[in-house]
Amino acid sequence: MKTIKITYTALALTFSALTLSSCDEYLDTMPDNRTTIDTEKKVANLLVSAYPHSSNLLINETMSDNADYYGDKNPNGNRFGDQVYFWQDVTEGDNESPMRFWLSCYDAIASANQALASIEEMGGAKTEALQTSKAEALLCRAYAHFLLVNEFCMNYSEGSKALGIHYSDKVENITEKHNRGTVAEVYARIEQDLKEALPFVTDNYTVPKYHFNKRAAYAFATRFYLYYEKWNEAVKYADMCLGSNAAATLRDWKAMSEMISDPDAISQHYVAADVAANLMMNTHVSQLGLYFGPYLLYKRYAHGAYVSSNEDFEATNVWGRGGFYYQPFSRRGNNFDVVQIWKLPYLFEIEDPVARTGLPHTVNVVFTTDEVLLNRAEAYIMLKQYDKAAADLDMWMHNIVKTDVTLTPEKIQNFYKSVPYSYDDATKMASTVKKHLHPAFAIDAEGSVQETMLQCVLGFRRMETLHQGLRWFDVKRYGLEIVRRTMGPDGKPATLTDVLKKDDNRRAVQIPLDILQAGVEANPR
Numbered sequence: 001m002k003t004i005k006i007t008y009t010a011l012a013l014t015f016s017a018l019t020l021s022s023c024d025e026y027l028d029t030m031p032d033n034r035t036t037i038d039t040e041k042k043v044a045n046l047l048v049s050a051y052p053h054s055s056n057l058l059i060n061e062t063m064s065d066n067a068d069y070y071g072d073k074n075p076n077g078n079r080f081g082d083q084v085y086f087w088q089d090v091t092e093g094d095n096e097s098p099m100r101f102w103l104s105c106y107d108a109i110a111s112a113n114q115a116l117a118s119i120e121e122m123g124g125a126k127t128e129a130l131q132t133s134k135a136e137a138l139l140c141r142a143y144a145h146f147l148l149v150n151e152f153c154m155n156y157s158e159g160s161k162a163l164g165i166h167y168s169d170k171v172e173n174i175t176e177k178h179n180r181g182t183v184a185e186v187y188a189r190i191e192q193d194l195k196e197a198l199p200f201v202t203d204n205y206t207v208p209k210y211h212f213n214k215r216a217a218y219a220f221a222t223r224f225y226l227y228y229e230k231w232n233e234a235v236k237y238a239d240m241c242l243g244s245n246a247a248a249t250l251r252d253w254k255a256m257s258e259m260i261s262d263p264d265a266i267s268q269h270y271v272a273a274d275v276a277a278n279l280m281m282n283t284h285v286s287q288l289g290l291y292f293g294p295y296l297l298y299k300r301y302a303h304g305a306y307v308s309s310n311e312d313f314e315a316t317n318v319w320g321r322g323g324f325y326y327q328p329f330s331r332r333g334n335n336f337d338v339v340q341i342w343k344l345p346y347l348f349e350i351e352d353p354v355a356r357t358g359l360p361h362t363v364n365v366v367f368t369t370d371e372v373l374l375n376r377a378e379a380y381i382m383l384k385q386y387d388k389a390a391a392d393l394d395m396w397m398h399n400i401v402k403t404d405v406t407l408t409p410e411k412i413q414n415f416y417k418s419v420p421y422s423y424d425d426a427t428k429m430a431s432t433v434k435k436h437l438h439p440a441f442a443i444d445a446e447g448s449v450q451e452t453m454l455q456c457v458l459g460f461r462r463m464e465t466l467h468q469g470l471r472w473f474d475v476k477r478y479g480l481e482i483v484r485r486t487m488g489p490d491g492k493p494a495t496l497t498d499v500l501k502k503d504d505n506r507r508a509v510q511i512p513l514d515i516l517q518a519g520v521e522a523n524p525r
Contacts, residue, residue: 037118040129046118047133047211050111050140054104055284055364056151057344058096058291058298059084059509060469065311065435065482066462067301069497074335077300085301086484087500089510089525095285095360099512101151105144109168112141117171131200138197139212141169142190143220149186152523154508155476156183156227157440163508163523180521187228194221209273209281215241216280219367222375227477229441231379238376241279242369246392249369250399251277253325261329263293267345271363279367288362289346292467294329299336303466305491308339310431311422312463317433318415318456319403326400337491343467364468370396371470374461381453382441389453396460407456409449416452429485429493433459438479438502454478475500476507 037043061067062084069085080092090098115137119125125134145167154162164186166178201217212220218241225233242249252275259265267289271281291298308314313328315321330339343365350358373392380389386409394407405411422435434455437443444450458478462471475482479502488494500506508523516522 037114038122040127040133043115043118043122043130043133046111046115047136047140050108050115050137050144051210051282052101052104052108052144052147053283053285054100055096055282055286055288055469056098056101056147057288057364057467057469058286059098059101059151060472061292061303061467062301063087063509064472064475065480066303066307066466066471068304068307068493069484069486070300070302070304070335070337071486072300074300076296076298076335081298081301086498087504087506089513091513095287096291097512098151098509099514102148102512102515105148106168108144109141110172112137112144113168113171116141125200128202129204132202132204135197135200135202135217136212138193139201139217139220142193142197142224143212145186146190146220146224149183149190150227150473150476152509152511153183153186154505155440155473156187156229158184158229160184160440163521166520177519190224191228194224207273209278210283212280215369216367219279219369219372222372223367226375226379227473229382231382234379235376235383238372238379241372242376246369246373247395247399249276250373250396251275251368251370253400256326263289263329263342264345266342267293270343271345271365277369278365279369279372280365281363282366283361283363285359286344286362287346287360288344288364288467289360292340292344293342293346294331294338294340296336299338302338303340304337304487305330305332305339306337306487306493307431311433312459312466313339315433317459318407318412319397319401319405323402324400325402332491337487341466368464370399370464371461374457374464378454378457378461381450381457382443384450386449386453389457393453393456393460396464400463409453412456413447413449413452416455417447423481423483427493427496428499429483429496431493435480435482438481439477440479479503 037046062081067085080090080094080097083090083092093099115133119130119134125131148165153164160183162183164181164183166180167186167189198217198221201212201214203213205211205213218237221237222234222241225237256266256269259269271278313324328339328341344362347361348358349361350356352358373396377389377392380392390407390409390412397403397407416434419432419434422432423429437451437454443454458474461474465471481502482500483496484498485493486495486497505524510523511520
């Protein structure tokens, strides 16, 4: 049996290495980092590094309409945060930066590709263990590319020629350069990997929820096909994920409401592996637990009382107002105006016990049954199966809110038709629970059953995924036009700074500067 040598210096780093050192210098370091991948266990161990160790959560939350700007006099911000909030090309470094995220995703892809290459060098996936590892590697590769294409490119739409990202499907050489292709081409490659992997995915892991187990893979497929506008496929995989009793798999918000109101306790429970709703978690080097916790850090940009009272948690909604089993943390003070759900624990890993130095970490729940349920509801709406969609929306609502209301297509339509659209006032800044929808795919007219039910599912998913970065993708997918506004001393919008139009090129995060300097084509501006 042949063995293969690998280097843990990832593909991602090769781009920046081109700008930081010569190829010879890079190659000179390779022997020290090599190890032999020639057993099932070593392949499985390698795949631990096939999941991104940095996230896009802070970037996405700050860019989306989940954040308002509390002024440059608020000391709890920085130039990096300002660049992200105002949709500027990011030049500042940060642990949560686009550069870190880009490198982390291609790092994960490099590990997945090496695992696949090693399996082939060992004679192919001829054992159950190697079949499991091959499926996991394909899923990891597909997922990391999915993250990259949705972050650094314009939104997918059928027939679009928008710039994509390089789809890496083999162990790459540092000297290779690649064109970006199109978003549509990247999606086709993701689907290819996904389809090859799904028949062989298993739950055979020591800690299944930190890997692509079966239900996590189906959840990924549901989200992917929703973004790919293949509604029937989204429903198919949502059904496979949720099973015959979806209600029993949802998050137990009633139990959370009985817990002590402590950010550590709540956030660590939220990400616990024994919570049925949690399908897969990732760990990240990150201070997200501080950014989205009851602390001053980064509160120049926040999901504050105004957004909450007019757009989501504390706004009048289709069931009425309030009534959540678990009440979001809400506090307003000097340079501090937040409404939060504590989902991201702050975990500090000590590397030097004497100096007490180390790295901050967090755990993020990547896929949940609650999101899958809402994704299925959206797919049903696009298929015009409105009663099924209403049933899913009603299930989600009753799981999180104390209410006697039963949702029907008619009730949803009547409510949303009675509400004005955000930013239609004289100031162009006032918020409501709905915004004009401008998706690239066809939907019925404003006020129709379909449009109003889409407003409902988008609003529900916005609350469900607060602080987790997914709202930004709904902003992109539905062409939501959102504003940059500075809040006044009274906590209300005072100054309109900018508007992100439906076809604004800034919806694609700019390729990181070091990567551009290595020769990768920039996003249009």
